[in-house]
Amino acid sequence: MIAVASAAEERPARVSGIDKIERRRVALAESALKTLGELGYARTSLREIANNSEFTHGVVHYYFRDKIDLISYCVRYYKTKCxxxxxxxxxxxxxxxxxxxxxxxxxxxxxxxxxxxxxxxxxxxxxxxxxxxxxxxxxxxxxxxxxxxxxxxxxxxxxxxxxxxxxxxxxxxxxxxxxxxxxxxxxxxxxxxxxxxxxxxxxxxxxxxxx
Amino acid sequence: MIAVASAAEERPARVSGIDKIERRRVALAESALKTLGELGYARTSLREIANNSEFTHGVVHYYFRDKIDLISYCVRYYKTKCxxxxxxxxxxxxxxxxxxxxxxxxxxxxxxxxxxxxxxxxxxxxxxxxxxxxxxxxxxxxxxxxxxxxxxxxxxxxxxxxxxxxxxxxxxxxxxxxxxxxxxxxxxxxxxxxxxxxxxxxxxxxxxxxx
DNA sequence: GAGATTTCTTGACAAGTGTCAAACAAAGTC
DNA sequence: GACTTTGTTTGACACTTGTCAAGAAATCTC
Incomplete structure (x- = not known):
């Protein structure tokens, strides 16, 4: 459903692993969407997103290349719901x-x-x-x-x-x-x-x- | 509210300082609007506005209390034209x-x-x-x-x-x-x-x- | 269990931000 | 002229930003 092309992992090691990654991404995106919805794009920083979530700001960067990558993912995730x-x-x-x-x-x-x-x-x-x-x-x-x-x-x-x-x-x-x-x-x-x-x-x- | 005077006055005419202040404000607002229109609200800083104008960033703060004051003035100035x-x-x-x-x-x-x-x-x-x-x-x-x-x-x-x-x-x-x-x-x-x-x-x- | 791998934390960085204040220049006033 | 007011420059401040890296912790593999 969520065809996020961020990185086509050539590592097939564990199906559940990539699934877990995807679930983390979704969790982060949902948290980010909450913050973004409250503060708007301009006033939302990665740290603010992390603070409003159960993760630290480093995790955000671990699962998303950069800010645009995260926002972009959020937008795509959002569309599937609306x-x-x-x-x-x-x-x-x-x-x-x-x-x-x-x-x-x-x-x-x-x-x-x-x-x-x-x-x-x-x-x-x-x-x-x-x-x-x-x-x-x-x-x-x-x-x-x-x-x-x-x-x-x-x-x-x-x-x-x-x-x-x-x-x-x-x-x-x-x-x-x-x-x-x-x-x-x-x-x-x-x-x-x-x-x-x-x-x-x-x-x-x-x-x-x-x- | 704000008497954004017409830009028709070419003669200084040595009127009270108010007029000069207003003209500086308008000049700054016009420059700011140019930058804002190109970069958007989120990516426009006071320094960027100053850089794209003939003034230094200190002048901006001299004529406007803060960033919102400037943007707000810009918006009001803009409306008179459209x-x-x-x-x-x-x-x-x-x-x-x-x-x-x-x-x-x-x-x-x-x-x-x-x-x-x-x-x-x-x-x-x-x-x-x-x-x-x-x-x-x-x-x-x-x-x-x-x-x-x-x-x-x-x-x-x-x-x-x-x-x-x-x-x-x-x-x-x-x-x-x-x-x-x-x-x-x-x-x-x-x-x-x-x-x-x-x-x-x-x-x-x-x-x-x-x- | 040990070792390898993945996941997460922490702290740091360079760059940029809004804001301000003190020094400086110009203009106006006596 | 000297003095005051007004306008401008410059540099600094405290803070936030995105990004990253080194290492700790958790997890998995054998």
Missing amino acids: ARRYDEVIETATSADELATGFLGKMTQTLVEETPMHKLWYDLRAQSMFEEQLRPDVEAIDQLLEEMIWRILSRYADLTGTTPAVDAPTAYALVDGLFEQAVVGYAANPEKAPDLLTGRLLQVLPKLVAA | ARRYDEVIETATSADELATGFLGKMTQTLVEETPMHKLWYDLRAQSMFEEQLRPDVEAIDQLLEEMIWRILSRYADLTGTTPAVDAPTAYALVDGLFEQAVVGYAANPEKAPDLLTGRLLQVLPKLVAA
């Missing part, structure tokens, strides 16, 4: 309303429960404009998210007997714009943000399909 | 088509010609999620931009004999989502990005108004 968030709703919904409410429910839920992760994502996407090494990973996730939105819109169109009225990149940009607004706004107004997002998406969703 | 970008188009357009093409022309133009500034803006908005001190300034600019988009959409509705079909925050989030996508995509594909943005906005604009 892009399939709505799949169940998509598959089980039997009406457009059901799909819309299910989708919006899950979306506001993740907005509230995983705020740091979303903040980090928008932070990293911005960083990728300056740090070229982040770009491939960011582009890959953007692609995944675009496909996720497209699956929803397609299904929504199906259930309403219509067809999507915009293409996939456009749909993604629109929905993402609303979601980012909600994430940014969540800091200032945690209570209102989810409902505002819901209302605005309900306004917009019907306009994205057409007979 | 939120009135489309006003002329709005006022002179006599048809919806004219408005749309004028708007899109100006938008793709600034996308291409002022890329660093837009990259910086999205960077800073992301930073504001982590750095509370940036939030008021960022919110103020967001408000300004929202009003800017709303003026365009209102005029567009007027010219088409319709009314806006979404509220101002929604309209802003949608258009901003498309623009941010274009800014991020510009790094990967400078040739395609402007045309893609144009096409997508043309797709979307008519859907934002309704009879």
Whole structure:
């Protein structure tokens, strides 16, 4: 699942060994993601990551070549958790309303429960404009998210007997714009943000399909 | 709040020191914005800003209390230059088509010609999620931009004999989502990005108004 | 068990950071 | 002129950063 290419070990000695390495990496990445989500990319140091984990700062360097390697791994690890968030709703919904409410429910839920992760994502996407090494990973996730939105819109169109009225990149940009607004706004107004997002998406969703 | 005076004054005119201070601040801010736009918030230090300017790093600290003070000033200075970008188009357009093409022309133009500034803006908005001190300034600019988009959409509705079909925050989030996508995509594909943005906005604009 | 290998800790490094203060220069005031 | 205010330079400070290496500890192999 996690095809991290960091180092294709030519040492096949122990399968459980490489597995253990991978598990350490995941543990470190999860800890790093927690810190990154709280502090943001700019203010997160390797030592801070280590401090907030059960490891020392040397271990970080033992499992990751350098800082970018760690961040990059984190980003890739993160993506595996987020892009399939709505799949169940998509598959089980039997009406457009059901799909819309299910989708919006899950979306506001993740907005509230995983705020740091979303903040980090928008932070990293911005960083990728300056740090070229982040770009491939960011582009890959953007692609995944675009496909996720497209699956929803397609299904929504199906259930309403219509067809999507915009293409996939456009749909993604629109929905993402609303979601980012909600994430940014969540800091200032945690209570209102989810409902505002819901209302605005309900306004917009019907306009994205057409007979 | 800050009277960022127009740069139109070429004559020293021996006014009180205030004016000179303000002009130095503006010069420093402009230089800082250049550096920030190139390197991004995370990788820009006060010394780097000073190096890329005609001043020494001590001067920066003489005119600004600390780093946040400088960045904050930069952001406020920046906003005075960007939120009135489309006003002329709005006022002179006599048809919806004219408005749309004028708007899109100006938008793709600034996308291409002022890329660093837009990259910086999205960077800073992301930073504001982590750095509370940036939030008021960022919110103020967001408000300004929202009003800017709303003026365009209102005029567009007027010219088409319709009314806006979404509220101002929604309209802003949608258009901003498309623009941010274009800014991020510009790094990967400078040739395609402007045309893609144009096409997508043309797709979307008519859907934002309704009879 | 002993020896080899992997994993982890600790401390150090060079470079860079924001901040500041004291010396210095320039401009304005009497 | 001398004196004060304002602006600028320079160098220093305390601190953080990413990186690394030497050695201790744990683990595995035989």
